[in-house]
Amino acid sequence: MSLDAVLARIDDDLPAATERLLDLLRIPSISTDPAYKADCDRAADWLVRDLSELGVEVSKRPTPGHPMVVGHVGDSGPHLLFYGHYDVQPVDPLDLWDNDPFDPQIEETPKGTVIRGRGSSDDKGQLMTFVEALRAWKNVKGDWPCRITFFLEGEEESGSPSLVPFMKENADELKTDIALICDTGLFESRTPAIVTMLRGLLGEELTITGPSLDLHSGMYGGIAMNPIRVLSQIIASLHDETGRITIPGFYDGVPELSDELEAQWQGLAFNHQKFLEDVGLSEPAGEQDRTPLEMIWSRPTCEVNGIWGGYTGDGFKTVLPSRAHAKISFRLVGTQDPLAIRENFRAMVSEMLPPDCEVSFAPHGASGASGADFSDPMFEAARKALSDEWNIPAAYIGCGGS
Amino acid sequence: MSLDAVLARIDDDLPAATERLLDLLRIPSISTDPAYKADCDRAADWLVRDLSELGVEVSKRPTPGHPMVVGHVGDSGPHLLFYGHYDVQPVDPLDLWDNDPFDPQIEETPKGTVIRGRGSSDDKGQLMTFVEALRAWKNVKGDWPCRITFFLEGEEESGSPSLVPFMKENADELKTDIALICDTGLFESRTPAIVTMLRGLLGEELTITGPSLDLHSGMYGGIAMNPIRVLSQIIASLHDETGRITIPGFYDGVPELSDELEAQWQGLAFNHQKFLEDVGLSEPAGEQDRTPLEMIWSRPTCEVNGIWGGYTGDGFKTVLPSRAHAKISFRLVGTQDPLAIRENFRAMVSEMLPPDCEVSFAPHGASGASGADFSDPMFEAARKALSDEWNIPAAYIGCGGS
Known part of the structure; x- marks a missing residue:
C-alpha cells in the first residue's frame, strides 16, 4: 500500500523534523503580553517560510491583533481545513521550570522521550505533526492528497479575539468540507481518539x-x-x-448516548476509580447511574x-x-x-x-455544545487511519470543556 | 427632699463639669495603638488626680497593658461598684471628621446640643456623669451616699485583656453588692432605660x-x-x-418573656417599621410571631x-x-x-x-448571655430615680450584643 512509503519517509525524517519543531519552539510567541508582539510576528513568519518551502501558497494576514497564517494547496479531492495556533501561554512562575521554557530539551522520562519547552504540547508540536505528514507525502508522491487550507492563528491563548471576525470576512476562502483541529487534550497516552463532542x-x-x-x-x-x-x-x-x-x-x-458510542466508551476501559482517587475522591457525586466518563463528555x-x-x-x-x-x-x-x-x-x-x-x-x-456528525465517511476514514497506525481501535470521544 | 439640692448643684456646676470633660476628651487615649501608650497613662493620671481632689482614695494600678484606676470611698450602706473606661477607639478615617477628634467642640445640632469629639459618648462622657453626680453630692452633703468602688479601665476598646486577670487577683477588693456599668447604648434618646440583659x-x-x-x-x-x-x-x-x-x-x-417585661417593652412604643425602613427593609425576617424588639433583646x-x-x-x-x-x-x-x-x-x-x-x-x-436578677430592690430604686429625673417611666431592657 502506497501509504507505507510516506510513513517510512516520516520516520526517516524524524531528526530533521524534530530540529524544525525545536526551532519554532525557541520563539517566545506569548500572545497575551505586548512585550512579545515581535516574537508572535516572527513565529508567523517562520510558518510562512516553512510552508512556502513546502510549496504551499501561503501568506501572513494582518488582524487587529496577531497575524493569521493562511495557505492553500491542491486542486482536487475533498477540501480539508487544518487549524492550529502558533502562540503560547506565559511561562511564569519561572522557578517551576527546570530549563529555560524557550530553550527546549529532549529528555528521557518515565513516560518516554519528551520535548520539554513551552508550546511543545500546546500547540506547536501538534501543528508540526500535520505539516511534517504533508511534507513526507509531498516528497514521496510529488503532489498533494487533496485540497488543503492551512489556518493558523496567533491569539488562541489570549481568547482569539480576531478569529471570528477574520472567519466572517474570509468566509468563502475558508469554507471547506471538513476541519481538523489539533488543539484538544489527549484522552490517554496509549489510546488514539477523535474528539467529536465539546461541551x-x-x-x-x-x-x-x-x-x-x-x-x-x-x-x-x-x-x-x-x-x-x-x-x-x-x-x-x-x-x-x-x-x-x-x-x-x-x-x-x-441526548442519550447512541449504542455505538456507548460501546466505544466502554471499550476504552477508563479507570473511573483511579480518575477519582487522583483527586482524593472515592465516589462520583453527579447524577446517579451515570459513569464519570459519561458525565464528563455527554452530561x-x-x-x-x-x-x-x-x-x-x-x-x-x-x-x-x-x-x-x-x-x-x-x-x-x-x-x-x-x-x-x-x-x-x-x-x-x-x-x-x-x-x-x-x-x-x-x-x-x-x-452551546459543539458536536460533529460523524456519520460522514471521512470520520470513519480518519478513525481507521488512526487505528491502523496505533494498532489499537480509535474511539470517538467527548471533551468536558476547553 | 434632700436630693433637690444635689440636683440643683449639678445644674449650677454644668459649665465647670463640661470643662473637666472637655479636658479629659483632649487626651488621645487610643488603647489599641502602642504610639498612644503615654496618652493612655496620662488619661489614667487625670482621673486619679480628679478623684483625689474629690476625696477618693484612688491609685493607678499597673497591668501588663494599660493601667487600671481603682478608688474607694464611704464606710457604710450598700457597696456599689462603678465601671467605666477611659480609652477610646482609633479615629481613622480622619477625613470623615469635621474637626480634630481630640479638639472636642460643643455644637448645636437637630438632635440638640452635643459634644463632638472622640470618647464623648464612649465612654468618657458617661464616666464623668457619675463622677460629677458624686461631686455634687459630696459638696452638698459633706459625705458619701454609700460605699463606692471606682473601677476604671483603659483597654476596653482593645478587648480588655487585663480585665479578668486583674479582677481575679483583686477579687476581695472589688467585691461589692451591685455594679453599675455605663458602657451600653442608649435605647432611644427620650426614654430612660436600664440594660439588664445582654445576649x-x-x-x-x-x-x-x-x-x-x-x-x-x-x-x-x-x-x-x-x-x-x-x-x-x-x-x-x-x-x-x-x-x-x-x-x-x-x-x-x-426563656419566654415575663408578663412584666413584655408590658414594659410594649410600653416603649418602639417603632418597628422605622427600625426596618432605616436599613431598606419592610418585613422582619426572623422567627414568626416575634417582634423585632423581642428578637434583638430576648431571642x-x-x-x-x-x-x-x-x-x-x-x-x-x-x-x-x-x-x-x-x-x-x-x-x-x-x-x-x-x-x-x-x-x-x-x-x-x-x-x-x-x-x-x-x-x-x-x-x-x-x-453565654448575661442577665441581672432585677428583683433586687436596688434595681427598682435605680429605675424610680431615672423615671423621676426624666419624668418618663424607665424600662428594663435588653441589648442585642456589645
Whole structure:
C-alpha cells in the first residue's frame, strides 16, 4: 500500500523534523503580553517560510491583533481545513521550570522521550505533526492528497479575539468540507481518539442584596434577612437529591448516548476509580447511574465556581452583610439552548427571593455544545487511519470543556 | 427632699463639669495603638488626680497593658461598684471628621446640643456623669451616699485583656453588692432605660474540603462534590421555614418573656417599621410571631457573617474548588449553653457531609448571655430615680450584643 512509503519517509525524517519543531519552539510567541508582539510576528513568519518551502501558497494576514497564517494547496479531492495556533501561554512562575521554557530539551522520562519547552504540547508540536505528514507525502508522491487550507492563528491563548471576525470576512476562502483541529487534550497516552463532542459553557454571576447596608448582627441579627442565607438556599436548590439539576427545562436537548458510542466508551476501559482517587475522591457525586466518563463528555453540569459575602479575613467580625455573590457555570451538551437556560435560571432565582431581597445578574459567556456528525465517511476514514497506525481501535470521544 | 439640692448643684456646676470633660476628651487615649501608650497613662493620671481632689482614695494600678484606676470611698450602706473606661477607639478615617477628634467642640445640632469629639459618648462622657453626680453630692452633703468602688479601665476598646486577670487577683477588693456599668447604648434618646440583659455570642468557622485540590470544572464538574454546594446545603438547613434554628437542643434554656417585661417593652412604643425602613427593609425576617424588639433583646440567632470559596475576582474562572469556608455566629439568651450548642452544631454539620467531604472547625469565642436578677430592690430604686429625673417611666431592657 502506497501509504507505507510516506510513513517510512516520516520516520526517516524524524531528526530533521524534530530540529524544525525545536526551532519554532525557541520563539517566545506569548500572545497575551505586548512585550512579545515581535516574537508572535516572527513565529508567523517562520510558518510562512516553512510552508512556502513546502510549496504551499501561503501568506501572513494582518488582524487587529496577531497575524493569521493562511495557505492553500491542491486542486482536487475533498477540501480539508487544518487549524492550529502558533502562540503560547506565559511561562511564569519561572522557578517551576527546570530549563529555560524557550530553550527546549529532549529528555528521557518515565513516560518516554519528551520535548520539554513551552508550546511543545500546546500547540506547536501538534501543528508540526500535520505539516511534517504533508511534507513526507509531498516528497514521496510529488503532489498533494487533496485540497488543503492551512489556518493558523496567533491569539488562541489570549481568547482569539480576531478569529471570528477574520472567519466572517474570509468566509468563502475558508469554507471547506471538513476541519481538523489539533488543539484538544489527549484522552490517554496509549489510546488514539477523535474528539467529536465539546461541551458548551454558560456563566452567570449573581448578587443578592438584602438590607441596604452592612449591619451589626447584634442589632439586626435574626430580623434582617441575611443575603448569604438566601444565596445558600438558592444554591442548595439547584440540584435534587439524585444529582439532577432542577432548573425548569434544563434537560431539553440533552441526548442519550447512541449504542455505538456507548460501546466505544466502554471499550476504552477508563479507570473511573483511579480518575477519582487522583483527586482524593472515592465516589462520583453527579447524577446517579451515570459513569464519570459519561458525565464528563455527554452530561450537562451546574457548578458554583466562586462564592463570597461578609467578612472573610482573619478573626471574626459580626457583620450582617448587605450583599452576597456567586459565580455559577453550566456545561452544556447536545442542543441545550444557553439563552433559554439563562432565562429559566434567572426566573427560578427571582422566584425564590424572600421579601426585601433583590437579585442582579451579570452574564459570563453563553455558548452551546459543539458536536460533529460523524456519520460522514471521512470520520470513519480518519478513525481507521488512526487505528491502523496505533494498532489499537480509535474511539470517538467527548471533551468536558476547553 | 434632700436630693433637690444635689440636683440643683449639678445644674449650677454644668459649665465647670463640661470643662473637666472637655479636658479629659483632649487626651488621645487610643488603647489599641502602642504610639498612644503615654496618652493612655496620662488619661489614667487625670482621673486619679480628679478623684483625689474629690476625696477618693484612688491609685493607678499597673497591668501588663494599660493601667487600671481603682478608688474607694464611704464606710457604710450598700457597696456599689462603678465601671467605666477611659480609652477610646482609633479615629481613622480622619477625613470623615469635621474637626480634630481630640479638639472636642460643643455644637448645636437637630438632635440638640452635643459634644463632638472622640470618647464623648464612649465612654468618657458617661464616666464623668457619675463622677460629677458624686461631686455634687459630696459638696452638698459633706459625705458619701454609700460605699463606692471606682473601677476604671483603659483597654476596653482593645478587648480588655487585663480585665479578668486583674479582677481575679483583686477579687476581695472589688467585691461589692451591685455594679453599675455605663458602657451600653442608649435605647432611644427620650426614654430612660436600664440594660439588664445582654445576649451571649458563640462563633464558629468551618471549612468544607471536597476534592484534594482545585479542579477544572470541565473535567470534574458534576463528578467531584463541590464544597461550595455542600456548605450552601448546610447553611440552608440551619433555619426551618418559620425562621427557627434547627440545631438539636438549640432552644434549651431560652426563656419566654415575663408578663412584666413584655408590658414594659410594649410600653416603649418602639417603632418597628422605622427600625426596618432605616436599613431598606419592610418585613422582619426572623422567627414568626416575634417582634423585632423581642428578637434583638430576648431571642437567639444564627447568622452567617462571612462565606468564601473558589474564584472571587473579576471575570470568570471555571474552577471547582477544593475548599469552601464560612464564619457563623450565634447570639445566645437565657441559660443557653454555648459549649453544648457548639457540640450540637458540629455534630449536625458532620452528619450532613456527603461521601468524600470533610469538615474542620475553628472556634471564635463562646460566652453565654448575661442577665441581672432585677428583683433586687436596688434595681427598682435605680429605675424610680431615672423615671423621676426624666419624668418618663424607665424600662428594663435588653441589648442585642456589645
